[in-house]
Structures are given as structure tokens and as C-alpha cells.
Amino acid sequence: MAKKAELLEKAAELKLEVSEKNTIAEIEAAIAEATDASKSHDNKDKDVVAEREATVAKSGKRSQKALDEAAEKAEKEARKEAGDTTPQSDDAEAHVKKGPKPVTRPRLERRGKKYQDAAKNVEKNKLYSLDEALKLATETSPVKFDASVEIHIRLGVDPRQADQNIRSTVALPHGTGKDVRVAVFAPESEHAAAKKAGADIIGDEEFLSQLDKEELNFDILVATPQYMPKLGKYARLLGPRGLMPNPKSGTVATDAAKAVSEAKAGKVEYRVDKQAIVHLSIGKSIIRR
Numbered sequence: 001m002a003k004k005a006e007l008l009e010k011a012a013e014l015k016l017e018v019s020e021k022n023t024i025a026e027i028e029a030a031i032a033e034a035t036d037a038s039k040s041h042d043n044k045d046k047d048v049v050a051e052r053e054a055t056v057a058k059s060g061k062r063s064q065k066a067l068d069e070a071a072e073k074a075e076k077e078a079r080k081e082a083g084d085t086t087p088q089s090d091d092a093e094a095h096v097k098k099g100p101k102p103v104t105r106p107r108l109e110r111r112g113k114k115y116q117d118a119a120k121n122v123e124k125n126k127l128y129s130l131d132e133a134l135k136l137a138t139e140t141s142p143v144k145f146d147a148s149v150e151i152h153i154r155l156g157v158d159p160r161q162a163d164q165n166i167r168s169t170v171a172l173p174h175g176t177g178k179d180v181r182v183a184v185f186a187p188e189s190e191h192a193a194a195k196k197a198g199a200d201i202i203g204d205e206e207f208l209s210q211l212d213k214e215e216l217n218f219d220i221l222v223a224t225p226q227y228m229p230k231l232g233k234y235a236r237l238l239g240p241r242g243l244m245p246n247p248k249s250g251t252v253a254t255d256a257a258k259a260v261s262e263a264k265a266g267k268v269e270y271r272v273d274k275q276a277i278v279h280l281s282i283g284k285s286i287i288r289r
Contacts, residue, residue, distance in 0.1 A: 007031065114142035138285040146177070146284045153278045166278070167271035169250050175266030177284030182263050183207070183218035185227050185245075186256045193257035194222075198264045211237065218243070222251050222259045 007027040008020065014034045022030075060066065108119060118140035128136065134149065141147045157164040183201035184194040191202045201207065201218050204227070210217075211234050221238065223231060223245040231238070231245065238244040245251040249269040253259040270280045 112142075118142055141285050148177075148281045149283050149285055150279065150281050152280075155272055155276050155278060157272060157276050159272050159274055159276055165272065167248050167269070169248075169267055169269045171262060172266035172268060172282060174283060176268060176281060178219075180220060180263060181218045182220045182222060182260050184256050184260060185221065185223040185231065187224065187227070190224065190256045194260050197257040197260040199256075199260045216241065216243065220251060220263045221245050222253065222256055222263065224254060224256055225252060228252060 007024060011027055011031055014031065108116060111119075121140055122136060137149050155166065157166065159165050181200045182198065184190070184199045185204065185207050186194065186202075188204065194202050199222075201210075203210075208230065214237060216237075221243050228245065235244060250259055250262060250267065268280065270278050272278055
């Protein structure tokens, strides 16, 4: 009876449907069958694990690291589509919107008081005549100093084309309102006429010594054609500042006195920029007043 009790206890652990009515032989057979089935299931699991390990490569797209990264990426995409912003780790913080979106004031309201007062005198959609525009330019100037009046003209050309790269000069009837300092680099025979025309700096070899010291005490440089080769080594000094003489701007001339007179009278150079716009200062507001 003790043996049968032990077998029944073991059958209960294996959850077998046997009772005291069954014989010892029947109980032993049921226990043996259950044990064999358990061993077979364990072997099958081991075979599945081995098969999975065999499909994973040591490196590349089929490596365990690559497979894990792909699964993590797919999980992130699924959370993104679902709008899930909950943190996935203890250190991460969920993204929480901090109140309503700030209201941006109009650009005019962010300007100064003087600008806003001047803007009230200008109608945005009105096309002003030249006289009206000049009058407004002088009346709405908010600064205390003598401000410059500028024009900006969109030409609608393509500056990348050589025949549309517009560059020239214009003589303003009343000048620019600025005191222009003109330097003349010419032979000694031209000095007297240039001085009479109003040149501020005149010289030849002495003038080059000033350039060697990088003393640029002038706004416009006029040179004669035969003296232009001597300025070649100063191109890096004069070019970036717009002071290098150029035939298109009228600063390379055989008649230096005439070029000085035109520069003093208000002759200015203009050229189209990369956006096909000409920007030019045409005078001071005090000229209109």
C-alpha cells in the first residue's frame, strides 16, 4: 500500500487522472508515459532554439545586433504613428506641451515709436510720384543728423549674362551732399589742371609711397591710362574698397581735370547686384529742405 501511495503522489504532481481504483501497474504505466512525453517536449524546444541560433549570422544584416536594432526601430515607428510619447526608460521624460503657442506681434509693433509715427504717414498700397516720395523721405526721417536719400530699383535682368550686367555712372544735378575727396595719380604735367579742378591729393611717386603705407585719405582715385600699370600691385588694397580706377566708372581718363570736375560735381557709379537690383544714394535730406 505504501508503494501505491507513493505512485499516487507522483501522479498528482504530474497532474495525471488516476485514483486508488487503478492498479499499481496502471499507475506506473501512466507515469512512464507522462515522463516520456515531457522529455520529448524538452528535446523539441532545444531543437527550435538551435534552429533559431543557426539562422542568426555573426555579423551583417542578419546578426543578432542588427535584428535587435531593426526590431527597436520598428517599435519606435509604431509608437510615433500611434502618437505615443510616454518615456521608454526611467531616465527619459515624456514630452509635455508647455501651455499655448506664444503670439508673435506684427513687425510694425516691434519697431520703435519714431518708426511707427513715420509709418502712419505712408500709405502702403499707394504709388507715389517722385516729388511726393522725396517729400515723404525728408519729412519722415526720424534721425537728428542729415540722413541720406536712397533709391532701390528692381531691373528684372539676369546679372549672370554679360550683356545684362549693368554698370555705369550718372551725374547728379545737385551732387550727393557729401564732401568727396578726390585723389589724382597722373604725370606732373597734369597736376596743375587737376589742382585747379579741385583735386585734394595729387602725386605720382609720392602718391605710391602713401599706398605702400596703406594711407587711403580719399574717396575716389583718378588715374591716367599710362599710370594704371603702376597700380597693379595695389589691386588687393584698392579693389575690395571700390577705389581701383576703372574706365567704366570714368576714373581712368586721359583728361584728369575733367574727371575730377565730374567727381566733385556729383558723378556716382551704380551697378546691378546679384538680385538684379540697383542701390544708389542720390543725396542728403537737407538738399530737399
